[in-house]
Amino acid sequence: RASSPRRPFGATNSASLNGLNDGSLFIGATVTDPEECFEYVCVAIRALATGVADPGSPPGSLGAVCAALPSDERASGLAALLERCAQASSPAAASAAAAAAKAAAAAAAASPHTGGPHPPVPPSPSVVAVAAATPAEVAGASSIHDGAFIRRVYAELVNLGRDEDLLELPAGPLEQHLAERGAFETARQGGAITRDESRHLELLARLYARRERHGLAAQVFFALAERVAAADCVVSLDERAALLDLALRHAKSPGAHAELAGGAGGAAASESQVETLEGKIKVLEFQRRLHATFSERAHRGGADADRNGRLAAELERELRPLSDMYNDFAKPCDMHDVCLEMLHFSRYRDADGAVARGLWDALLSGAASSCGGDDRAALFAACNAARALGPKLFPSDVAFPVAHVALKLELMAGGLWGGVGAAVAGSEDAAAVADAMLAATGDSPEAAHAAYDSLLATPASRAQHGRALVQSEQLQTPALRLRLLRSALRVLRRWDEKIRADDAGLGGGGAGNGAAAHGGFGAFGKDFGNRHVRAALGDVCVGYAGEARRLLQVPTSAQGAAEALAEEFDALGKRLIG
Numbered sequence: 001r002a003s004s005p006r007r008p009f010g011a012t013n014s015a016s017l018n019g020l021n022d023g024s025l026f027i028g029a030t031v032t033d034p035e036e037c038f039e040y041v042c043v044a045i046r047a048l049a050t051g052v053a054d055p056g057s058p059p060g061s062l063g064a065v066c067a068a069l070p071s072d073e074r075a076s077g078l079a080a081l082l083e084r085c086a087q088a089s090s091p092a093a094a095s096a097a098a099a100a101a102k103a104a105a106a107a108a109a110a111s112p113h114t115g116g117p118h119p120p121v122p123p124s125p126s127v128v129a130v131a132a133a134t135p136a137e138v139a140g141a142s143s144i145h146d147g148a149f150i151r152r153v154y155a156e157l158v159n160l161g162r163d164e165d166l167l168e169l170p171a172g173p174l175e176q177h178l179a180e181r182g183a184f185e186t187a188r189q190g191g192a193i194t195r196d197e198s199r200h201l202e203l204l205a206r207l208y209a210r211r212e213r214h215g216l217a218a219q220v221f222f223a224l225a226e227r228v229a230a231a232d233c234v235v236s237l238d239e240r241a242a243l244l245d246l247a248l249r250h251a252k253s254p255g256a257h258a259e260l261a262g263g264a265g266g267a268a269a270s271e272s273q274v275e276t277l278e279g280k281i282k283v284l285e286f287q288r289r290l291h292a293t294f295s296e297r298a299h300r301g302g303a304d305a306d307r308n309g310r311l312a313a314e315l316e317r318e319l320r321p322l323s324d325m326y327n328d329f330a331k332p333c334d335m336h337d338v339c340l341e342m343l344h345f346s347r348y349r350d351a352d353g354a355v356a357r358g359l360w361d362a363l364l365s366g367a368a369s370s371c372g373g374d375d376r377a378a379l380f381a382a383c384n385a386a387r388a389l390g391p392k393l394f395p396s397d398v399a400f401p402v403a404h405v406a407l408k409l410e411l412m413a414g415g416l417w418g419g420v421g422a423a424v425a426g427s428e429d430a431a432a433v434a435d436a437m438l439a440a441t442g443d444s445p446e447a448a449h450a451a452y453d454s455l456l457a458t459p460a461s462r463a464q465h466g467r468a469l470v471q472s473e474q475l476q477t478p479a480l481r482l483r484l485l486r487s488a489l490r491v492l493r494r495w496d497e498k499i500r501a502d503d504a505g506l507g508g509g510g511a512g513n514g515a516a517a518h519g520g521f522g523a524f525g526k527d528f529g530n531r532h533v534r535a536a537l538g539d540v541c542v543g544y545a546g547e548a549r550r551l552l553q554v555p556t557s558a559q560g561a562a563e564a565l566a567e568e569f570d571a572l573g574k575r576l577i578g
Contacts, residue, residue, distance in 0.1 A: 214256035221247035344399035383436035390440025434490035445495035541573030
């Protein structure tokens with residue numbers, strides 16, 4: 001009968017109402033059918049919660065009387081009714097409430113009179129008798145097994161949107177009900193769940209959060225974020241992101257750590273949950289970026305508008321693994337920067353690093369090609385692309401081969417790569433690549449110097465240290481080596497500035513923004529002070545000055561520049577050594 005259409009309140013079994021079929025309240029009216037009793041309770045809940053009686057309720061009926069009460073009386077009446085429902089559904093709770101009422105009455109009766117004009121009057125036995133669910137109510141509520149009565153109450157509150165009232169009810173049976181109606185296990189195992197099931201899961205998560213069971217709340221919010229939506233339930237990427245954020249916040253709370261640490265796996269389970277959620281949030285961030293890009297492209301129109309709209313819809317429909325986003329969306333659509341960030345996040349590593357190098361080549365040449373044949377603008381566009389992406393990846397030998405990127409930019413500046421037809425020359429242009437590499441490495445002169453040092457090394461030295469470089473044969477041309485030396489000087493001067501700022505207490509950081517952890521001069525300086533770093537860099541300057549003077553094959557017009565560069569290295573070396 002629970003599945004039959006709801007009848008108007010007056011259309012009940014006439015025999016059960018002593019022959020009265022209008023649903024009015026009459027002295028002596030009784031209802032013996034449990035289903036009819038359940039419906040009367042639900043009628044009262046709806047009327048008290050909304051202030052509106054069910055359609056067809058005649059004047060004087062239960063729904064009409066409850067709906068006509070003032071709002072404050074309806075609120076207190078609903079609270080009392082729900083408390084009574086909870087007691088009726090639990091014999092233990094009913095007994096405890098009855099005992100508490102009797103104890104309160106006894107305490108009031110025993111309270112001494114303080115002489116006031118109105119001495120306290122203890123409640124009458126009849127009031128005490130109805131202060132908690134009666135045995136008859138408990139028997140009626142449990143006459144149908146599996147908690148059918150309290151489940152009807154839960155369903156009414158869910159339908160009415162009275163979430164706060166629902167979550168104030170005893171947690172035990174409510175938790176089981178919400179988990180079952182929310183298909184929690186189905187959601188955790190990747191099955192599709194409906195809008196109604198999602199609603200119950202959300203309430204379950206809020207119940208856990210309210211009871212400070214943060215570990216379980218995190219698990220339910222996580223399941224909601226990753227759920228496969230049924231046809232009637234579209235879940236936006238923004239909603240999934242908000243749910244993952246809630247899951248992470250609960251997982252990081254001290255309560256969650258203690259809750260999970262007490263179970264299987266101990267503290268490692270809590271740390272693993274946080275790590276998993278942080279990874280999921282990052283992967284979803286990639287998906288949202290791709291979705292936003294395709295949506296914007298579709299909005300702009302053009303020949304690929306339909307394709308971009310379809311890709312955006314596919315990304316919105318469900319969560320995608322990182323590999324699918326890379327292979328099916330980012331890579332085919334030339335989103336080279338996103339691809340490199342994905343490599344960095346996934347710690348992807350191929351045998352020779354060719355994947356990352358190829359993506360960087362495509363990124364830099366693509367930026368340069370958008371400048372309509374203006375060589376100088378092309379160089380600066382490529383440098384800006386490195387400036388923008390580098391800090392997101394550095395330090396990463398997987399996704400950011402610093403020496404390779406520096407080489408490509410220097411080749412472009414020399415008119416030897418990337419569609420740039422002639423060398424870009426000028427006082428501002430000479431430092432463009434070096435400044436871009438410093439910015440891309442988070443202002444780490446040590447990392448930038450290491451890149452240029454490998455580019456200036458002899459082929460034998462690179463082979464000995466495993467520093468294979470693409471297009472390395474071009475590194476031996478005098479014109480390119482002169483350009484590399486000029487950039488190396490720029491980097492060393494920046495390092496000198498940082499050392500001086502560090503000595504002056506200005507926080508310049510002589511070791512190069514934490515690059516000391518990766519070895520090199522930074523580690524040396526961290527242990528022994530900037531004086532030793534200066535001495536080492538002074539020796540480097542001496543070597544580079546000699547290299548500049550050995551460039552005898554440069555054109556005659558450039559030989560003066562080579563000697564001038566050597567003198568600048570000499571001057572910097574003397575200042576460093578002091």
